[in-house]
Amino acid sequence: MDEQTLCASAQTTQNTSSPSTGGWWADLRCLAILALLVVAVRAWQITHTEVASRDSISYIRIAWHLEHDSWREVMPQSPQHPGYPLAVFAMSLPVRHFIPNDLPWAWQLSAQLTSAVASLLLLVPMFYLGRELFDRRVAFWACVLFQCLPTSGKVMGDGLSDTLFLLFACAGLWLACVALRRGSWIVFALTGLAGGLAYLTRPEGALIVGVTGLVLLGAQMSRRWRRSWSSILVHGGALSLAALAVMLPYMFLIGGVTVKNTPNIMMHSERKDADWEGRLRPQPAKKGEWQSRGTTPGSPLLAIWWTPSDMQHLKPSSRYLWALKALCVELGKGFFFVAWMPALFGLWWFRDRFFRMPGAWVVLLVCLGLVALLYRVAEKMGYLSDRHLLVIILCGCYWAVAGTIVLGEKLALGAARLRPALAGRRWMGGHAWSMGLLLLLTMAPLPRTLQSLHAERAGFRPVGQWLAEHAKPGDFIEDPYCWTYYWAGRVFVEGKTGLPTTDPTCFYVVLEESKNEHAHLVSLRRALIHVLRQKGSTVVHEQAVQRGREKVKILVWQVPGAYGWTPLPALVGQN
Numbered sequence: 001m002d003e004q005t006l007c008a009s010a011q012t013t014q015n016t017s018s019p020s021t022g023g024w025w026a027d028l029r030c031l032a033i034l035a036l037l038v039v040a041v042r043a044w045q046i047t048h049t050e051v052a053s054r055d056s057i058s059y060i061r062i063a064w065h066l067e068h069d070s071w072r073e074v075m076p077q078s079p080q081h082p083g084y085p086l087a088v089f090a091m092s093l094p095v096r097h098f099i100p101n102d103l104p105w106a107w108q109l110s111a112q113l114t115s116a117v118a119s120l121l122l123l124v125p126m127f128y129l130g131r132e133l134f135d136r137r138v139a140f141w142a143c144v145l146f147q148c149l150p151t152s153g154k155v156m157g158d159g160l161s162d163t164l165f166l167l168f169a170c171a172g173l174w175l176a177c178v179a180l181r182r183g184s185w186i187v188f189a190l191t192g193l194a195g196g197l198a199y200l201t202r203p204e205g206a207l208i209v210g211v212t213g214l215v216l217l218g219a220q221m222s223r224r225w226r227r228s229w230s231s232i233l234v235h236g237g238a239l240s241l242a243a244l245a246v247m248l249p250y251m252f253l254i255g256g257v258t259v260k261n262t263p264n265i266m267m268h269s270e271r272k273d274a275d276w277e278g279r280l281r282p283q284p285a286k287k288g289e290w291q292s293r294g295t296t297p298g299s300p301l302l303a304i305w306w307t308p309s310d311m312q313h314l315k316p317s318s319r320y321l322w323a324l325k326a327l328c329v330e331l332g333k334g335f336f337f338v339a340w341m342p343a344l345f346g347l348w349w350f351r352d353r354f355f356r357m358p359g360a361w362v363v364l365l366v367c368l369g370l371v372a373l374l375y376r377v378a379e380k381m382g383y384l385s386d387r388h389l390l391v392i393i394l395c396g397c398y399w400a401v402a403g404t405i406v407l408g409e410k411l412a413l414g415a416a417r418l419r420p421a422l423a424g425r426r427w428m429g430g431h432a433w434s435m436g437l438l439l440l441l442t443m444a445p446l447p448r449t450l451q452s453l454h455a456e457r458a459g460f461r462p463v464g465q466w467l468a469e470h471a472k473p474g475d476f477i478e479d480p481y482c483w484t485y486y487w488a489g490r491v492f493v494e495g496k497t498g499l500p501t502t503d504p505t506c507f508y509v510v511l512e513e514s515k516n517e518h519a520h521l522v523s524l525r526r527a528l529i530h531v532l533r534q535k536g537s538t539v540v541h542e543q544a545v546q547r548g549r550e551k552v553k554i555l556v557w558q559v560p561g562a563y564g565w566t567p568l569p570a571l572v573g574q575n
Helices: 002-016 024-047 054-068 071-077 083-098 103-133 136-146 150-155 161-180 184-203 203-221 229-254 260-267 308-313 316-334 340-349 359-381 385-417 430-443 460-470 482-487 519-535
Strands: 476-478 505-514 538-547 550-560
Touching: 024 136, 024 482, 054 150, 054 482, 071 136, 071 229, 083 103, 083 161, 083 184, 083 203, 083 229, 103 136, 103 161, 103 359, 103 385, 136 150, 136 430, 150 359, 150 385, 161 203, 161 385, 184 203, 184 430, 203 359, 260 359, 316 359, 316 385, 340 385, 340 482, 340 505, 359 385, 385 430, 430 550, 460 482, 460 505, 460 538, 460 550, 505 519
Parallel strands: 476 505
Antiparallel strands: 505 550, 538 550
C-alpha cells in the first residue's frame, strides 16, 4: 500500500457518511458476535459473584414489597424509581420456581439476570446509534469497548438499575437521531416512549425527551434542517404526549417529580418519607408477636465523597474545586484512564458530524447536561460515583473508537514514510494498525472486568447463612454492612407481624476486622466495639477469609437480651 492510498484511506474515514450503507445480514452478523461476547461475559460474572452490590438489596426490598403490598403505598414511599424493581420482580417469578427454598439467592440471581438480559438487549440500540453517527465498524467496536470497560462491564453483571436505564436511554438517543433525520412523528413518539421508560428507571431519563425537543426547535435556525411549523408541532406533540403518557401516572402517584433523595435535596425539598427503609425497622414488638429487626442498606462503598462533617467545614471555593476534581477522576476511571484521549481526539476530528446531522446534537447536549447535573451533585452532596457517568461513557465510546481508527491510519501513514520499502506489506496498512489499536483498547481492560464481583466482600454470605440457622425470628441483627442481614433472610420478613414467637433473647452485631478503613465504617466499628464490651458481649461466631493477600475476620457479637440494644441510625445513602 503506497502513501497515496493511505492518505485516501484516512480521508475516507474522516468523511464517513451517516448512516452507513450495507445489508441487514452484515448487521446481524455483527450483533450475533456481540451477543456471544455479552453472554460469555455475563455468565462468567454471575457465576463468579461473591455478593451483589449493596444497593441491589434496596432494589430487591422494593421488588419484594411490590409483590406483597399495595403499589400505591410502596411506590410513593420507596427511595427508587420502580422500573428496575418491577423488572426484577418479573424475573424472580421463573427464578423462584426453580429455586423455591433459598430466597436470598433466588432474588440476587433475579437481579443479576435482569441486568444481564438488559445488557444483551442494549446491543441493538447501541449498535444502531453507532451506525447513525458513524458506520458499522465504529458501531461494532464501540459496543465491544463498552462491554469490556470495567466501570460499565461490571455494572452490567451486577444487581443494579443502571443497565436497564442504559437500555432505555440508548434507545431514546438512537430513536431521537432517526426521528430528526427522517422527520417521522411515529419515531418521535417512540423516542418519547423510550425517554419515559428511562425516567421510570432513573429520573435523569427525562433529560433525553427535553433535549430532543430542544434540538427539534433549534434545528429551525438551520436552513438545511428547517421544517414547516406545522410539522414541528406534530413532531413535538408526538414526542411530548408519548413521554407524558408514561411519566405522568407515576408523577401523580408520588406527588412530585422523583422519589430519590439527592435531586429532592438539591431542589430544597427533601422528602418527609425519605427513610422508608429505615422505618421498616420496627419498634419493640408486643409479647407473643414479632416484627423483623435489622439494619438497612446505606451508602455505596465504592465512590468519591466527602463526609457530611467535612462538607460543612469546606469553603465554597474548595467545594467547587473538589467537585471538579471528583468529576474528572471518575471520568478518567470510567474510560479506564486511557480511552478518554482518543474520545476527545475523535470528537474534534469528526466535528463535521454536528454540521451534518441534528441527532449528534442530542447526544452531545444530553452528555453536557449530565455533566452539569453530576457536577452539581458532587458540589452539593459531596458524593459522586462512576456509575452515574455511564451514559457519558457509552456515548464517548463511539468517538473513542472513531478516533482510534484515525490514529491507526495516521500511524500507518507515518510508518510508510519512514520505511517506504515496507509500505506494500499488508500488516503495514491503515486497517491493520487500526485493528491492532482497537484490540489493545478493548482487550486491555477485560481482565479487570472479569474479576469476581465484590470479591473484597468475601465472608459475608456464609455469616448471613449462619445467622439464618442460629438466630431466632425475633432476635435483632445489627449489620452496618447489610450483606449478612440480607443473607440471613431478614429482608423477606420485614414488616410482618403476628408471627408467634418469644421476645428476643439476644441481639447480634456483625463487625469486620480488616485493613479496610472506609470512612463511614471505621468510626462506626470503633464505637460499636466500645459499646459491645461495655455490655458484656461475646463473639459467638468467627468467619476467617482470605481476600488476596489479606486475612480478614468477620465477627458475630452476641449481646445478652437483658441489656437491650439501641438500633443504629441508617447510614446516609446517595443514589
